[in-house]
Amino acid sequence: MNLTDIxxxxxxxxxxxxxxxxxxxxxxxxxxxxxxxxxxxxxTGYAHYFSRSRNKLWMKGETSGHTQKIKQILFxxxxxxxxxxxxxxxxxxxxxxxxxxxxEFYRGEVREIEPVIEDFDGIIYKTEENDDIxxxxxxxxxxxxxxxPEGSYTAKLFISGTDKIAKKIGEEASEVIIALKNNSQxxxxxxxxxxxxxxxxxLAEKDVPPESVLDELKRRFGISGDKEKASRGxx
Numbered sequence: 001m002n003l004t005d006i007x008x009x010x011x012x013x014x015x016x017x018x019x020x021x022x023x024x025x026x027x028x029x030x031x032x033x034x035x036x037x038x039x040x041x042x043x044t045g046y047a048h049y050f051s052r053s054r055n056k057l058w059m060k061g062e063t064s065g066h067t068q069k070i071k072q073i074l075f076x077x078x079x080x081x082x083x084x085x086x087x088x089x090x091x092x093x094x095x096x097x098x099x100x101x102x103x104e105f106y107r108g109e110v111r112e113i114e115p116v117i118e119d120f121d122g123i124i125y126k127t128e129e130n131d132d133i134x135x136x137x138x139x140x141x142x143x144x145x146x147x148x149p150e151g152s153y154t155a156k157l158f159i160s161g162t163d164k165i166a167k168k169i170g171e172e173a174s175e176v177i178i179a180l181k182n183n184s185q186x187x188x189x190x191x192x193x194x195x196x197x198x199x200x201x202x203l204a205e206k207d208v209p210p211e212s213v214l215d216e217l218k219r220r221f222g223i224s225g226d227k228e229k230a231s232r233g234x235x
Contacts (some may be wrong), residue, residue, distance in 0.1 A: 003042065003073070004035045008080045014050060015082055019092065022071040022085040023190040028092035029100040031060075033082065045070055047084055066090035087186045134200070134210040141204040157201055165205055168198045 009015050014032045021028055031049040033041070037057050040048040047060045047068035061067030068086035075082050093100040102114035144154040157165050172195040179188040203210060 003075075004038050006079055007038070007075060007082070008078070009035065010080075014052070015080060017047075017049065017082040017084055019047065019068060019084045019086055021186070022087055023186055025085075026099055027101055028068075028086070028088055028098070038082075041070060041073075041084070047086055060092075061089065064090065064094075066092065068092070087184060089185065134214075137197070138200055138204060138210050141201055145204055154201060157198075158205065162202075162205060165198070165202050169195070169202055172198050 007015055013034045015034075015038075017031050017033050019028045019031065020026060032052060033048065034050040034057070037048040037050045040057065040059070044059075047070055049058055049060065050056070051058050059067075067089050068084070069089075070084055070086050072085040073082065074085070088098075091098055093102065095102070097114050099114060102112055103110055104113050141154060144152055145158045148155040148159060157168065172191065175191040176188065176195050179191040200210065203213070
């Protein structure tokens with residue numbers, strides 16, 4: 001059975017395609033595909049679309065390198081809309097935002113809700129100040145520990161105690177290892193964020209501020225690993 005035989009294309013031979021991030025379900029973009037684009041997507045494993053303005057087939061990332069590796073293809077109950085779940089490399093939007101849906105209409109004004117992405121060697125960095133996020137998140141975790149709000153995942157971790165938090169850190173570290181072995185940058189970013197979050201929970205549990213860890217990294221900066229370990233009696 002061919003997918004194109006199931007789908008209902010419009011009178012122009014097109015079907016809308018909603019594309020989302022496979023790992024966090026963020027909506028990345030909306031585009032259109034014709035029969036050839038769908039067949040090329042199935043054949044190559046990478047998202048292809050049909051440009052209505054240029055009247056031609058195109059592969060996402062063919063010039064920018066911001067490719068979309070398809071992990072799952074779904075279609076709706078009316079069989080007239082596709083949903084691609086992809087492993088997005090870099091930015092999905094031509095404006096260098098991760099998602100094309102980076103603006104919202106809020107109280108009569110349009111505002112951006114997502115910073116521009118800079119892509120260096122396939123690694124994603126946001127242009128907002130990331131240094132502050134560790135302190136902001138740590139402060140929020142401390143607040144959760146003090147207030148223990150009902151229904152809070154973090155509060156449940158604190159209530160469960162050190163052993164549960166340590167177990168979660170171990171589990172998330174294992175997920176990072178799997179992402180490394182899978183050679184998936186998007187998966188590695190996602191799983192690393194989970195690990196750092198749970199590590200911060202552990203720090204908050206013991207009232208160790210993240211700046212202490214950063215200061216230790218600064219202390220080690222420029223010192224060879226062998227010398228640094230030797231100074232601590234390591235091997």
